[in-house]
Amino acid sequence: MKKVLSFFVLLVSVLSAFSQTLTQTFTGRDGNNDYCQLERVLIINLSKDWQETIYWPDTVMTMHVGTGIEDYAKEGAFALSQNNPNPFSGSTEASLNVAENGEVNVEISDVNGRLIAKAMNALQAGLHKYRVQIADAGIYFMTARQNAQSSTIKMVNNGHGNVNLVEYVGMGNTKQTPVQTKGSSNNAFSIGDQMEYVGYALINGEEVESQHVQLAANGSENITLQFAEVPAQLPTVNTRPVTLMTQTSVIAGGEVLADGGAPVTARGVCWSTTQNPTIANSHTTDSAGLGEYTSTMTGLTNDVTYYARAYATNIAGTAYGNEIEFTKINEGVSSKTVADVVFLPDGIDCGNGCAYQSYVVFTDFQPTATIQSANDILFARIKLEHSSIGDLYINLTCPNGQSAKILNKYGYGTPSTGCASSIPLPWGWAPTAAMNSSTADFGVAGPSDNSADKCDELTNPMGTTWNYCWSSNTTQGYQYAYGSGFVYEYGNIHNNRVDSTNVGDMTQVYRPDGSFESLIGCPMNGAWGIEVIDGWGGDNGWITEWELAFDPSQLIFQNIDGQPCSSADTVTDVDDNKHNTVRNGDKCKVKKNLKVDKR
Numbered sequence: 001m002k003k004v005l006s007f008f009v010l011l012v013s014v015l016s017a018f019s020q021t022l023t024q025t026f027t028g029r030d031g032n033n034d035y036c037q038l039e040r041v042l043i044i045n046l047s048k049d050w051q052e053t054i055y056w057p058d059t060v061m062t063m064h065v066g067t068g069i070e071d072y073a074k075e076g077a078f079a080l081s082q083n084n085p086n087p088f089s090g091s092t093e094a095s096l097n098v099a100e101n102g103e104v105n106v107e108i109s110d111v112n113g114r115l116i117a118k119a120m121n122a123l124q125a126g127l128h129k130y131r132v133q134i135a136d137a138g139i140y141f142m143t144a145r146q147n148a149q150s151s152t153i154k155m156v157n158n159g160h161g162n163v164n165l166v167e168y169v170g171m172g173n174t175k176q177t178p179v180q181t182k183g184s185s186n187n188a189f190s191i192g193d194q195m196e197y198v199g200y201a202l203i204n205g206e207e208v209e210s211q212h213v214q215l216a217a218n219g220s221e222n223i224t225l226q227f228a229e230v231p232a233q234l235p236t237v238n239t240r241p242v243t244l245m246t247q248t249s250v251i252a253g254g255e256v257l258a259d260g261g262a263p264v265t266a267r268g269v270c271w272s273t274t275q276n277p278t279i280a281n282s283h284t285t286d287s288a289g290l291g292e293y294t295s296t297m298t299g300l301t302n303d304v305t306y307y308a309r310a311y312a313t314n315i316a317g318t319a320y321g322n323e324i325e326f327t328k329i330n331e332g333v334s335s336k337t338v339a340d341v342v343f344l345p346d347g348i349d350c351g352n353g354c355a356y357q358s359y360v361v362f363t364d365f366q367p368t369a370t371i372q373s374a375n376d377i378l379f380a381r382i383k384l385e386h387s388s389i390g391d392l393y394i395n396l397t398c399p400n401g402q403s404a405k406i407l408n409k410y411g412y413g414t415p416s417t418g419c420a421s422s423i424p425l426p427w428g429w430a431p432t433a434a435m436n437s438s439t440a441d442f443g444v445a446g447p448s449d450n451s452a453d454k455c456d457e458l459t460n461p462m463g464t465t466w467n468y469c470w471s472s473n474t475t476q477g478y479q480y481a482y483g484s485g486f487v488y489e490y491g492n493i494h495n496n497r498v499d500s501t502n503v504g505d506m507t508q509v510y511r512p513d514g515s516f517e518s519l520i521g522c523p524m525n526g527a528w529g530i531e532v533i534d535g536w537g538g539d540n541g542w543i544t545e546w547e548l549a550f551d552p553s554q555l556i557f558q559n560i561d562g563q564p565c566s567s568a569d570t571v572t573d574v575d576d577n578k579h580n581t582v583r584n585g586d587k588c589k590v591k592k593n594l595k596v597d598k599r
Helices: 418-422
Strands: 006-014 019-029 038-045 050-055 091-098 102-110 115-123 126-133 138-146 149-157 165-171 194-203 206-209 213-216 221-226 236-245 249-258 266-272 291-298 304-314 317-328 335-344 355-362 377-386 392-397 403-408 466-470 526-534 541-550 570-572 578-584 587-590
Touching: 019 038, 019 194, 091 102, 091 138, 091 149, 102 126, 102 165, 115 126, 115 165, 194 221, 213 221, 236 291, 236 304, 249 266, 249 304, 249 317, 266 291, 291 304, 335 355, 335 377, 355 541, 377 392, 377 526, 418 526, 526 541
Parallel strands: 019 221, 236 317
Antiparallel strands: 006 019, 038 050, 038 194, 091 126, 102 115, 102 138, 126 165, 138 149, 194 206, 194 213, 236 249, 249 291, 266 304, 304 317, 335 541, 355 526, 377 466, 377 541, 392 403, 392 526, 570 578, 578 587
């Protein structure tokens, strides 16, 4: 229900022997017969050919029979001046002219006649001031009485005061000042004059004129100013551009600028591979009402051009914004894989160092994105074959040098020769019978090991490599009672040779020896490296590829061919070498291949 506001027009006829008061009350109603606020009322005297307009909130018109209306009450009259300010916000002041000494009662009442505040004072003749505070917004009347005399003004409170209170402030200028009557007219008026009234109100955002009412002003009237029904218009909506593109979604949105005079019940974005999409095509629903909103479009195919429009629906129908065009590309990459066949000698340096090292460069994340949780790293996957997992040290390094131990080599003593000395101490847990070289393997070992020439790849052929994944999102593995790491027993490694190729359900993923929590604070963009060392002689191994996967929520969308990637114009590897990046089509790459020689 709309707010009910009425204009009160006080028509006063001063006759030779007595005064007569005529009150015209105007109420606006819209096409649905609901109350609506009247912004102004045009009053036309058809008999004497004049017109006046009264505006909210000055809604009192005083007219006298005769040739005109005085602008001011007579000096010495008992009268309240209009409060100032009016409308007011919680607090206002008014002046009272008192004609003779005596007791004066001042009351404040609401439109229903309910008394909310009063004051009683013995006053001398002269000008006096009162301060008024009103707690709730609304229309109120202030009335002053002395003996048989009274005076009333109407006040409009738009704010909230602390209390309902009228208090005497004191005398003002001792000279009595004529009190101006609000809405006074100098036009002639007589009882029985033929009058015409026209109201104006804002309906559906537009000023609308009411039906004209004509009548003879012979007495008080309650006049309804009826407005014809104005149908709601379609909303006005604007489509916002694409702001984010990930592997699985595209984010755009819209803004409802105007509701068309009726509530917006649904809004969102619709899209299609053909122009001018509607809600009959794929679309989102993103709450209701006015203002900006974002929409996430899913189920899109890479390398396909789409057209999208924001929409908004009200009772009048559905309106659409401007059309945007975009191509879904596989821009955001939250995981990267390196395919690299590497021979792992039996615990010795064959001239290339003890460590297998490889790096992947990420540039697709928000420029300031960092690892906030161990779970931000979804998994690290290595495809390898080695006949004893107890020999291996595997370490993951981030762009700023922080690292996490995936596997920390079993504690077979502390030899200082060969590649064992390249593995940082302390080593991992002590071995058990279920974890020795004959029962705890990665993949399926090769057909033979040439112990006489451990550096000869041909005489130490590759067996069958399997995928093994590590993640802090799982607790798989068996915690050793005397150590802090997770171990892999006969039943779940050697015998079953669990392949972790499919990691979606995390059922074939192991917890790393060192939690990925040590990587919190690492920048997501930059060069991430893997390091693998065979720290013990007696068997060999092979690595064929590795992969690192992140939570994709921080991915960004960029497409500036030939320019440095805005997320990282350079990346730095663990040797502090800087590498320039460049945008190439839908990829972001380093200009030259990485060449890292950390030993």
